[in-house]
Amino acid sequence: MTATAALAEGLLPDQPICAADPGTWCARFYQWTHSDFLAASADVIVSKTFSILLIVLVALLSRWLLHRAIRRLIDNAVDNRFSRAIARRSPRRQRNGSVEAVTARRSQRAKTIGSVLRSITSAVVLLIASIMILAEFNVALGPILASAGIVGVAVGFGAQNLVRDFLSGMFMLLEDQYGVGDVVDVGDAVGTVETVGLRITTIRDVKGTLWYVRNGEIVRVGNMTQGYAVAVVDLPLAHTADTDEVTELVTRVSTERLAQDDVKDDVLQPVQVLGVDKVTAEGMVLRLTAKVSPGRQFVVQRALNAAITSALDDAKIPRPVVYPAAADTSKAAISGPGGGTT
Secondary structure (H helix, E strand, O other): OOOOHHHOOOOOOOOOHHHHHOOOHHHHHHHHHOOOHHHHHHHHHHHHHHHHHHHHHHHHHHHHHHHHHHHHHHHHHHHHHHHHHHHHHHHHHHHOOOHHHHHHHHHHHHHHHHHHHHHHHHHHHHHHHHHHHHHHHOOOHHHHHHHHHHHHHHHHOOOOOHHHHHHHHHHHHHHHHOOOOOOEEEOOOOOEEEEEOOOOOEEEEEOOEEEEHHHHHOOOOOOOOOEEEEEEEEEEEEOOOOOHHHHHHHHHHHHHOOOOOOOOHHHHHOOOEEEEEOOOOOEEEEEEEEEEEOOOOHHHHHHHHHHHHHHHHHOOOOOOOHHHHHHHHHHHEEOOOOOEOO
């Protein structure tokens, strides 16, 4: 219909032709909204209304069911009887007499994973529902999907480190490699874990420095407070020392010291004297170990060192002799240019 014919029919110049037919959905939509696009799409909107509403309802129901399933899964992971039984048997229970430490760690990990899973399911459900609704309007999805793919590839290349950090954080949480309060060695940083996130883990070292470590940069993790720990004490002795006498003395003193109230609850197995571990020019090294609760190896080591040192002094057990030449060599090794020490 030409513009002259449209004016003859009583239509405005920008009014769609179908609006001239009284009683049609096109005319009604144009009367209600005065929108050319909505009027031209009126028949499609009306005919696809049921399908669109069904898609929206199914999407909302699916999202609600998935979120409910995730919440129930997370709650069961924290509160079920199996988890409580594991917590009661944990060495943390032996140390502080409660399951609060284990439960708090498990709860934090579960809530973090649950939040991520809910966000992922919401995004996936929304994306699928949007594509299905666009398909109902006969929108060509090929160019859209192709453009989204190109953008996704570009973003993937630009944010690959961020994606790697998030994926590493997810696997770290799922595998429970470490948690808040654990003493860990991640290579560049050694200390106590203060926060655990999907991208960043913070570690406080013995000097008080707070290290921010990206999860994607963690190649290996040494957890010193998981399961159990071993207190290792190395005793330097002279070549002339009687190893049998020293072994008997060390075993007796260590047993008596670990039976005292301040450390007895931390000891899981008796002390084992492994014997001579190393022989050097200055002397030899006698090693003993004790299996203890996680994180308590340092306390037990300090207690054993103090008690055994006093006992060796009282028994006049000979110690290694550091010769002056060795001392001068060591001093020269650390001297800087111009005679100053580094």
